[in-house]
Amino acid sequence: MTFNPEYMKETEDIRTNLSQVNKKIAIMSGKGGVGKSTVAVNLSAALSAQGQRTGILDIDLHGPSIPKLLKIDNHRLFINENQYVPIMARENLFAISIGSLLTSENDSITFRGPRKSSMVRQFLKDVNWGKLETLVVDCPPGTGDEQLSLIQSIGNITGAVIVTTPQDLALLDVKKSITFCKQMNLPIIGIVENMSGLICPGCGEKVDIFKSGGGEKLAAELNIPFLGKLSIDPTIVECSDDGKIAIENASIAYREEMAWVIKNIQRNSES
Numbered sequence: 459m460t461f462n463p464e465y466m467k468e469t470e471d472i473r474t475n476l477s478q479v480n481k482k483i484a485i486m487s488g489k490g491g492v493g494k495s496t497v498a499v500n501l502s503a504a505l506s507a508q509g510q511r512t513g514i515l516d517i518d519l520h521g522p523s524i525p526k527l528l529k530i531d532n533h534r535l536f537i538n539e540n541q542y543v544p545i546m547a548r549e550n551l552f553a554i555s556i557g558s559l560l561t562s563e564n565d566s567i568t569f570r571g572p573r574k575s576s577m578v579r580q581f582l583k584d585v586n587w588g589k590l591e592t593l594v595v596d597c598p599p600g601t602g603d604e605q606l607s608l609i610q611s612i613g614n615i616t617g618a619v620i621v622t623t624p625q626d627l628a629l630l631d632v633k634k635s636i637t638f639c640k641q642m643n644l645p646i647i648g649i650v651e652n653m654s655g656l657i658c659p660g661c662g663e664k665v666d667i668f669k670s671g672g673g674e675k676l677a678a679e680l681n682i683p684f685l686g687k688l689s690i691d692p693t694i695v696e697c698s699d700d701g702k703i704a705i706e707n708a709s710i711a712y713r714e715e716m717a718w719v720i721k722n723i724q725r726n727s728e729s
């Protein structure tokens with residue numbers, strides 16, 4: 459960690475810039491492709507639909523997916539009084555993603571450690587978030603420079619939501635995320651088990667194709683709140699591709715599960 463005066467001044471500026479943000483929730487996962495961004499987007503959309511001013515910050519520098527998921531991938535960021543203005547994705551929902559700075563969705567970011575950290579810090583300091591009830595941060599998978607910078611820079615993150623799939627391999631990675639949160643003194647809001655069984659479109663019965671219950675078992679074992687299971691729903695992929703919000707467009711069963719998860723996140727992040 460750097461403690462030079464410039465770094466400390468910047469940290470102070472970040473905290474001043476975020477002083478009107480009530481809750482900051484980091485969405486994390488041990489590995490990629492487990493549904494972390496889907497949870498981040500649905501949580502943000504649900505909070506904004508409740509009338510809460512909500513921000514979503516995508517710091518997944520290597521695979522930013524928020525612009526596509528919110529259908530703002532053709533919006534470019536603009537700057538007002540030396541600060542980026544977040545993109546209004548829908549009423550009460552303001553989004554910023556590294557993806558909004560790329561000129562094409564095929565562009566890639568090839569930053570290494572220190573540059574990644576400074577990019578995250580720039581997004582925390584140089585975005586005019588204004589007054590928000592909740593800022594949801596979609597982190598990259600794992601426990602790298604981006605998460606470290608985020609936690610050290612903000613200082614008072616409300617907590618982390620950890621998304622996993624039920625398989626053993628994913629669970630192994632999730633344990634690393636939990637250890638990381640504990641080492642960083644970051645409260646864990648809970649674990650979400652995604653892709654937990656498939657609701658058969660034909661008969662409506664649930665089939666456990668990737669096993670089910672692993673996330674719940676792990677939460678109990680580690681004494682961490684379990685936030686709920688989300689089934690595999692083939693319509694989610696279509697929603698993601700079309701920039702539609704799953705909690706508003708997926709199957710009723712999935713929507714109910716997601717609503718339950720969001721309710722638990724809200725309840726567990728009340729101070």
Ligand code: ADP
Nearest residue numbers: 490491492493494495496689690691694695698
């Ligand atoms: P991550 O952020 O962990 O990389 P994403 O949220 O981008 O994962 O999801 C990865 C892919 O899986 C996306 O195509 C998404 O639409 C799909 N997906 C996520 N959750 C589900 C689910 N419950 N059922 C079906 N597809 C899902």
